Structure formats: structure tokens, C-alpha cells
Amino acid sequence: MEFRNLGRTGLKVSVLSYGAWVTFGNQVAVEDAKVILQACRDAGVNFFDNAEVYAGGRAEEVMGEAIKQLGWKRSDIVVSTKVFWGGHGVNDRGLSRKHIVEGTRASLQRLQLDYVDVLFCHRPDESTPVEETVRAMNFLIDQGLTFYWGTSEWSAQQITEAWKVANNLGLVGPAFEQPEYNLFHRERVEVEYEPLYKGYGLGLTTWSPLASGLLTGKYSQGPIPLDSRFALPDYKAMGERKLKLISKVEALKPIAADLDCTLAQLSIAWCAKNPRVSTVITGASKVSQVVENLKAIKVLPKLTPEVMERIDQALQTAT
Known part of the structure; x- marks a missing residue:
């Protein structure tokens, strides 16, 4: 496994990581979660991502109990939540000082942890002054409830504003962002x-490297598999939008074949090839998926400038 610093911090995270979105608490319970998480650790993964909203908090409960039963050394892993x-x-959402502090403490209780290494503001909150949010995140750092803080799906302007406030106040700014990033979502x-x-x-710390499964190629032919993400009631609308990109998925398959890898491995490795990316968050509901996804680390050296150009050309010419 390759490790990279998370932004300019001294924290080192595995370039491929695991996230609990969709799976934990919905598709996966504690016993299966233990097997999945251990497969990640066996491959060198040390970064595990979660959020208070995932499965209404159940994802944090599942991950926390699984980690507890696995008995891992706390310093060996990096745990994040949002x-x-x-x-x-009315005060259970947003980025007010009240919710940031209470929400984080509730997450820690569900995770059965004294602290999370990394804490994200899951979305921007236009109803809360950014100074209030910056101060609240620094309060949590000072209290030892998290070591670093960042943002998720904030605009460049919003991140810049947070940094200006932090610098003016002599506080810690957001060290990282968690955006969607894949071959179809790049700008x-x-x-x-x-x-x-x-x-x-x-x-x-990028998410959705497979565009919610589209870049596995499993949606290219026939009906949506019943055990897939797009078959879940809450994700059918997303699936209908993404399935319009099938022709571009097909155009990538010959490149994966020439590299002797799966389309999923190619897509994950492509994300990790970007030097700005500290870690690519992968998801899986089965150990077999974990094993296959993490083989993407072996594809990274094969992504020469010529191959990267070929990928861009394939996406541009596909109709």
C-alpha cells in the first residue's frame, strides 16, 4: 500500500481507503463488517470514513462495534466522520456550534471512540456564519475530540473564506476537502x-471513484442487478441519471483489457494517479469486492502519460 500525507498535515493515510456510505447499517451488519474491515487492513488500508447521517447513525454504530471487536491498535488506524x-x-443539523459539538459527541458515542482523527463539515451551511463554524471546529481540536478538520462538497470560495477567517483569528483552517471525483466528475x-x-x-479524500458502481461495467447490459446500489429505493433516481453514460463506460473497457485489469480497478487507479488526491475512498458490501478494488494499487504504475491520454480520448469520442 502507498501512503500519502493528508494535505500539508503530518497525517499519513493509505492512498486507497474504505467508506461506510450506503453499505454499513443498510446492507452490512457487524459480523460482515468485521470481515470487510479486516480485509482492508490486511491490504494496508488505514483510513476509514463515516458520517452521522449514514443509515441514520447506524453506520457509525456498526463500524464502531466492528473495530472494537477486532481489537485494533488505535494508533494504527485513521477514522473520520462528518x-x-x-x-x-431544528438544531440537529447544520454547522452551528451547538450541532457541531453535540453531533460530534453523539458520533463518538456511536463509534465507541474517544476521538476521531479527522472531522468533516459534510456540507456548507449558509445559515451559520463561517466564523462560528471555524471556532467550533477548533474547539473540538482543543478538546481532543478530533485532530484535524476539513470540508465536504464546499466550493473553492467557501473554503477560501474559512481559511481567511481562521488566519485572521490565529486558528486552524480546513486542511482537506472530500469531493466527488471520478472519470465523469472532474471539474x-x-x-x-x-x-x-x-x-x-x-x-x-475523494469519494465515488466508480460513479456509484457505474464504472464497474455491471450496468452495461441487461436490467439493474437486484443486489446493486442502483436497485436500492433511495438511489434509483441517481441510477437513471448515471446510466446515460453507458457508452463512455464501454469505451473504457478495451483500455482496461490492455492493462490486464478490471474497469473498476482502472477507474480507482485513475483517481489515485492525481497527485492532489491524498486518498480514494472505496466502498464494498462484500469481501470479494474489497479484494478486487484494492488491486487497483497495482494498476497505478501502468498509468503512463500515454495511457492517461488514451483514457481522455476514449471519453471524448464516445457518444
């Missing part, structure tokens, strides 16, 4: 955030 959607109460990472990499040393 706050924004914590419930239905924010490759264009919008470009000034932030040098300006603030922004690191990235």
Missing part, C-alpha cells in the same frame, strides 16, 4: 480547487 445532518430537530477537483492546492495545501 457532521451536518444529525436528526430532524471541481481539476479546475475549481486548483488555486487552493498551493494557497492552502488542500488535501483531498
Whole structure:
């Protein structure tokens, strides 16, 4: 496994990581989670991502209990979670100081941890002054409830504003961002955030490298598999939008074949090839998927400039 610093911080994370979105608490319970997480550790993964909103908090419970039963040394793993959607109460969501502090403590209780290494503001909150959010995240750092904080799906302008506030107050700014990034979703990472990499040393923990499974190729023919993400009631609309990209998926298959890898491995490795990316968050509901996804690390050296250009050309010419 390759390890990279998370932005300009001294924290080192595996370039491929595992996230609990969709699976834990929905498709996977504790016993299966233990097997999946151990398969990740066996492959060198040390970064595990979660959020208070995943499965209504159940994902954190499953991950926390699984980690507890596995008996891992705490310093060997990096655990993250995200706050924004914590419930239905008027103060159970957003980035107010109240919800950030209460939401984080509730997450820690579900995870059965004294602290998370990394804490994200899951979305921007236009109803809360950014200074309040920056101060609240620094309070959690000072209290030892998290070591680092970042953002998820914030615009470059919003991240810049947070950094300006932090610098003016002598506080810690957001060290990293968690955006969607894959072969079909590139502009924010490759264009919008470009000034932030040098300006603030922004690191990235990217999600959805397979475009919610589209880049596995399993949706190319026939009906949607019943055990797939797009078959879940909450994700059918997303599936209908993404399935319009099938022709581009087909155009990538010959490249994967020439590299002697799966389309999924090619797609994950392509994300990790970007030096701005600290870690690519993968998801899986089965150990077999974990094993196959993590083989993408062996594809990285094969992604020469010529191959990267071939991928771009295939996406541009496919109709």
C-alpha cells in the first residue's frame, strides 16, 4: 500500500481507503463488517470514513462495534466522520456550534471512540456564519475530540473564506476537502480547487471513484442487478441519471483489457494517479469486492502519460 500525507498535515493515510456510505447499517451488519474491515487492513488500508447521517447513525454504530471487536491498535488506524445532518430537530443539523459539538459527541458515542482523527463539515451551511463554524471546529481540536478538520462538497470560495477567517483569528483552517471525483466528475477537483492546492495545501479524500458502481461495467447490459446500489429505493433516481453514460463506460473497457485489469480497478487507479488526491475512498458490501478494488494499487504504475491520454480520448469520442 502507498501512503500519502493528508494535505500539508503530518497525517499519513493509505492512498486507497474504505467508506461506510450506503453499505454499513443498510446492507452490512457487524459480523460482515468485521470481515470487510479486516480485509482492508490486511491490504494496508488505514483510513476509514463515516458520517452521522449514514443509515441514520447506524453506520457509525456498526463500524464502531466492528473495530472494537477486532481489537485494533488505535494508533494504527485513521477514522473520520462528518457532521451536518444529525436528526430532524431544528438544531440537529447544520454547522452551528451547538450541532457541531453535540453531533460530534453523539458520533463518538456511536463509534465507541474517544476521538476521531479527522472531522468533516459534510456540507456548507449558509445559515451559520463561517466564523462560528471555524471556532467550533477548533474547539473540538482543543478538546481532543478530533485532530484535524476539513470540508465536504464546499466550493473553492467557501473554503477560501474559512481559511481567511481562521488566519485572521490565529486558528486552524480546513486542511482537506472530500469531493466527488471520478472519470465523469472532474471539474471541481481539476479546475475549481486548483488555486487552493498551493494557497492552502488542500488535501483531498475523494469519494465515488466508480460513479456509484457505474464504472464497474455491471450496468452495461441487461436490467439493474437486484443486489446493486442502483436497485436500492433511495438511489434509483441517481441510477437513471448515471446510466446515460453507458457508452463512455464501454469505451473504457478495451483500455482496461490492455492493462490486464478490471474497469473498476482502472477507474480507482485513475483517481489515485492525481497527485492532489491524498486518498480514494472505496466502498464494498462484500469481501470479494474489497479484494478486487484494492488491486487497483497495482494498476497505478501502468498509468503512463500515454495511457492517461488514451483514457481522455476514449471519453471524448464516445457518444
